[in-house]
Amino acid sequence: MNKIVSPVWHPFTQHAIFPEFLEIEYANGAYLYSNDGQQIIDAISSWWVITHGHCHPRLQQAAKEQMERLDQVIFAGYTHEPAERTAKMLIDLTPAGLDYVFFSDSGSTAVEVGLKMALGYWHHQNITRNRVIVMEHSYHGDTIGTMSVGERGVFNQPYNPLLFSVETIPFPTASKEQVTLDTLESKCKQQPEAAAFIVEPLVLGAGGMLMYSADTLWEMKRICEKYDVLFIADEVMTAWGRTGSLFACDQANIVPDIACYSKGITGGFLPLAVTLCHSRIFNAHYSTDRSKTFFHSSSYTANPIACAVAAANLEMWQKDKVKEQIRATAARQTQKLTEMATLESLTNLRQTGTIAAMDIQVSDSGYLSEIGTQLYLRFQKSGVLLRPLGNTIYVLPPYCMSDNDFDTVYGVIAEAIFNLVEA
Numbered sequence: 001m002n003k004i005v006s007p008v009w010h011p012f013t014q015h016a017i018f019p020e021f022l023e024i025e026y027a028n029g030a031y032l033y034s035n036d037g038q039q040i041i042d043a044i045s046s047w048w049v050i051t052h053g054h055c056h057p058r059l060q061q062a063a064k065e066q067m068e069r070l071d072q073v074i075f076a077g078y079t080h081e082p083a084e085r086t087a088k089m090l091i092d093l094t095p096a097g098l099d100y101v102f103f104s105d106s107g108s109t110a111v112e113v114g115l116k117m118a119l120g121y122w123h124h125q126n127i128t129r130n131r132v133i134v135m136e137h138s139y140h141g142d143t144i145g146t147m148s149v150g151e152r153g154v155f156n157q158p159y160n161p162l163l164f165s166v167e168t169i170p171f172p173t174a175s176k177e178q179v180t181l182d183t184l185e186s187k188c189k190q191q192p193e194a195a196a197f198i199v200e201p202l203v204l205g206a207g208g209m210l211m212y213s214a215d216t217l218w219e220m221k222r223i224c225e226k227y228d229v230l231f232i233a234d235e236v237m238t239a240w241g242r243t244g245s246l247f248a249c250d251q252a253n254i255v256p257d258i259a260c261y262s263k264g265i266t267g268g269f270l271p272l273a274v275t276l277c278h279s280r281i282f283n284a285h286y287s288t289d290r291s292k293t294f295f296h297s298s299s300y301t302a303n304p305i306a307c308a309v310a311a312a313n314l315e316m317w318q319k320d321k322v323k324e325q326i327r328a329t330a331a332r333q334t335q336k337l338t339e340m341a342t343l344e345s346l347t348n349l350r351q352t353g354t355i356a357a358m359d360i361q362v363s364d365s366g367y368l369s370e371i372g373t374q375l376y377l378r379f380q381k382s383g384v385l386l387r388p389l390g391n392t393i394y395v396l397p398p399y400c401m402s403d404n405d406f407d408t409v410y411g412v413i414a415e416a417i418f419n420l421v422e423a
C-alpha cells in the first residue's frame with residue numbers, strides 16, 4: 001500500500017503513476033517558480049486560465065483595493081458595484097443580443113446554469129422541450145449535468161448510469177462538415193422536443209484541441225434558428241482571445257442565445273464565471289408567479305473581489321493593446337508550426353488564433369496513451385509546462401510569452417519528439 005505523504009487528492013491525476021508534485025512558490029508573467037529554484041515556462045496558461053501573464057499588477061491592485069472595502073455579500077436581494085460594473089462591461093464586449101448576466105464560479109457551473117436556463121425557458125411557457133443536442137468529443141465540465149452533455153468515455157464510465165441521455169452529432173472533420181450539418185438538421189427536425197444545442201465554438205479543447213471552421217459554426221447557428229432550438233455557446237475556454245478574436249463566436253458573426261464564460265474572465269486571477277442570455281430567456285422566467293424564479297445559486301455568486309478583478313481585466317481588453325499581443329502570439333505560433341512541419345512523426349498540425357496543436361503518430365492514440373505521460377515529465381524536466389492530451393501536444397500560451405520563450409518551448413518539443421523516435 002502507498003504511504004500517505006500528503007493528504008491532497010489532485011484533479012485528473014493518477015497518484016499511483018504520479019506520486020510527486022512540483023511545489024510552485026511564486027509566479028510572474030509567463031513563468032512559474034518552484035521551491036527548488038526551477039523556472040518553468042507556463043505554455044498552457046495554467047490550464048487555460050492565465051491571459052495576460054501571472055500576477056499582473058493591474059489585477060493585483062484591483063484585488064487589493066476591493067478586499068479592503070467589501071469581501072463578500074449575499075447576492076440574492078443585494079448587489080454591489082464591482083458586479084454591476086462587470087456585467088455592464090460584459091454586455092458591451094459580448095455579441096449584441098446577450099442582455100442578461102448570471103454569475104457563478106466555474107466553467108462547469110456556467111454550463112449548468114446555461115442548461116437550466118434553456119430548460120426553464122421552455123418549461124415556463126408550457127412547451128415540452130427537454131432534449132439537448134451535443135457534439136461528439138465535446139467537454140463541458142465534470143459535474144453530472146456537464147458530463148451528460150460531454151463525450152462519454154473513460155472519464156465518466158463509473159457515473160454513466162446517472163448521466164441523462166442526449167442527441168449527439170458528429171464532429172465536423174474537414175470536408176465532412178456537411179454530415180455534421182445534415183445530422184444537426186435532422187435531429188432538430190425529428191426531435192420536436194429538442195430544447196437546445198450546446199457546443200464549444202471553433203475549438204473543442206479537452207477533446208483534443210479539435211478545430212473547425214467559422215462557416216460551420218455559422219451554419220449550425222442558422223439551423224438552430226430555423227427550428228427554434230436554443231444555441232448555447234460554451235466559450236469557457238475559447239473566449240478572451242484564445243481563438244484570435246475576443247470571442248470565438250465573433251468570427252462566425254453569430255449571437256448565441258446563451259453564452260458561458262469563465263477561465264480567463266479574471267485574467268486567470270480568481271475563480272469566476274458568467275452565463276449570458278438573450279432577454280427572451282430572462283423574460284420567460286420573469287413573472288409574479290414565484291415558481292418561475294430561476295432557482296440557482298452558489299454561495300459565492302458574484303464574489304466582489306473576483307468581480308473587481310474581472311472588471312480590471314475587462315478594462316484592459318477595452319483600453320490596452322491586448323489585441324496586438326494576440327495577433328503577435330498567433331503569428332509566432334504560425335511560424336513555429338511551420339518549423340515543426342518538417343518533423344516526420346508529427347501530423348495534423350493545426351492552429352486557431354493563439355492555440356496550436358499537433359498529434360504524434362503512434363499506434364496507441366487517445367487520452368490514456370502512454371506517450372503523453374512520458375512527454376509531460378520530460379517537458380517538466382526541461383522547464384516547460386505542457387500537458388499533452390493523449391498523443392496531442394498543444395501550446396496555449398499567455399499573451400506575454402516572448403520570442404525566446406517560444407523558441408524554448410518548441411525546441412523542447414522537437415527534442416522530446418526526436419528522442420522518442422530514437423528510443
Ligand SMILES: *Cc1c(COP(=O)(O)O)cnc(C)c1O
Pocket residue numbers: 105106107108109111139140141142200205206234235236237238262263
Ligand atoms: C474548462 C472547461 C469547462 C469547465 O470549467 P471549470 O472551471 O473547470 O469547471 C467547461 N467547458 C469548457 C469548454 C472548458 O474548457
